[in-house]
Amino acid sequence: MFYRLAAPALFALEPETAHRLTIAALRLAPDRAPPADGPLGSEIAGVRFPNPVGLAAGFDKNAEVPDAMLGLGFGFVEVGSVTPFPQPGNPRPRLFRLTQDRGVINRMGFNNAGAQAAVARLARRRRVGVVGANVGANKDTPDRIADYVAGIRTFAPLADYLTINISSPNTPGLRDLQAEGELAALLSAIAGERRAGDPPVFLKVAPDLTGGDHERIVRAALDHGIAALIVANTTVSRPTLSSRDAGETGGLSGAPLHDLALAQMRRFRAIAGAELPLIGVGGIASAEQAWQRIRAGASLVQLYSALVYEGPGLARRMTRGLEHLMRRDGFASIAEAVGTE
Template sequence: MYRLLRPLVFRLDAERAHRATIAALKLLPRRRPPSFDGALTTSIAGLGFPSPVGLAAGFDKDSEVAAAMLGLGFGFVEVGTLTPCPQDGNPKPRLFRLVEDQAVINRLGFNNRGQTAAIERLAFRDRSRGVVGVNIGANKDSADRIADYAAGVRAMGPLADYLAVNISSPNTPGLRDLQAGGELIELLAAVSEARLPGVPVFLKVAPDLAPGDHERIVRAAIDSGIDALIVANTTLSRPPLVARHAAEAGGLSGAPLRSLALDQLRAFRAASGGQMPLIAAGGIASAEDAWARIRAGASLVQLYSALVYHGPGLARRIATGLTDILRRKGIPSISDAVGTER
């Protein structure tokens, strides 16, 4: 069905098409999430995930369609990025399809309606339907970004199954500076002080890192009680691209990010020695992509840009494909495959 609809969707500019998709999903009748093979069940930080295939932050910025996406076959959904105050984000146009490259460039800039508006929706969700994480960020014009993150932890913690601290977007000037040594330690200390007992906190990092950054980030995360790392956000680097919008500024995601994100995952696995759970994102579009990340050390995977090209049934197809791989290889559980790459 999506193959038939895609040409019509692609006649709209990318951001308008996305808003139309969210509107359509809100009209869908509610349905319970599908049943997954028990071999796909995994656990991180005390949370049980029926499938390791999740929806990355950025798709459902304002927590409008989490239940619908769980119903479409995602094992978990991450909403946001949500900031303390509403903000419009960067000037339009700011979202571009690179069709020939199976990629997306965005410079959205944390556009969202703010945490207060999302709280009203999250407060009424049926938590039995699945795991919903909340990705939090800082406002662009904030005088104290660390205080913004602490406020986000306090505001969203009671309603989230987990929190994701996003300091890796390239589209808010200076935000990635929070990954630097002293600022990262200060940030994570503030997050640790603000967090609620029993609510896991994950840290989302950039793929554009220098040698030594992986070990430093892992040590700070472990020392601060961070429960997992999400590797990785969009990249400012530019591998060879052929599509018309290749020169646009912003973060690149989709297929061209695949190799870089996998390399960064391996680097964080090596830096942590398996002590820190990892969640892989970036360039995942098939069961084979997900399998490669799991073998490289990821307990969970997330996708978003691939939905633009492969449609809303992709998560379920990847989950089915992972089940087939496990059976073919005689591996009883997806957790048994984590980090088995040689």
């Protein structure tokens, strides 16, 4: 009810301003316990997730409100992307609502306050609920691999899992790390830094893959101990769009990404089978869409852009809907349903 009343005022603001006000309000929100483990719970890469609905990276870049978002019903929250050193990102405006299409275009450019600011906040947490850290490389770094290794080393003591983000389209050359030689070098360097007891490492990939990219990425992930793939980041492709800002450059997310992200999930599942867990993200805005992604191969799902249009009650609505769909289709757990499309 509150969101329905507040939404017109938020939509009247420039999107990034509205987002900062949302973060500020969440910082003042009363404490709520994270979701309890229940019928939707599952274990992925040694981490117990109380439900499969997660908050994708990008919403809470600086680890300001992970516990507030867990309190809204998310089974896990991914903070970041965080780079070793602070950086302002790209010039504003850099965030655009595509209201008619229920989508978003962003060209933020890994704007964040740097690893030490995020570390200080995470260190003050009670460590209740599942929180992952998404790490990236500074735009002006002379050694991107070293930046990722530093991120993994820095956040390992504080996060339940770590995500390597090499798929943002808004840092020039970053997606080149998905190429065969670069990817092997990156994952090898990260594997060499990991110690016994460190949290699992996930790899977030782009939806704009072709040819043998999927097979190559799966093989590299398995060879270097990557625990799961997150499929997929924003797209630089453009389906037919109707909104005023449809021509802006940057990564497209939300409803227009749905079909492409689902197709990529199916492709990765066909190649990896049950050997490598997959996390589905991109255009998921309802329990039905989350269930479709799970049946297509996702062990977990994430969302972000849908919150703009559906409001903060979305995670709880989705988990209630998923429990109904799981029982309707005769499954005793989410794990049973994964890849049964």
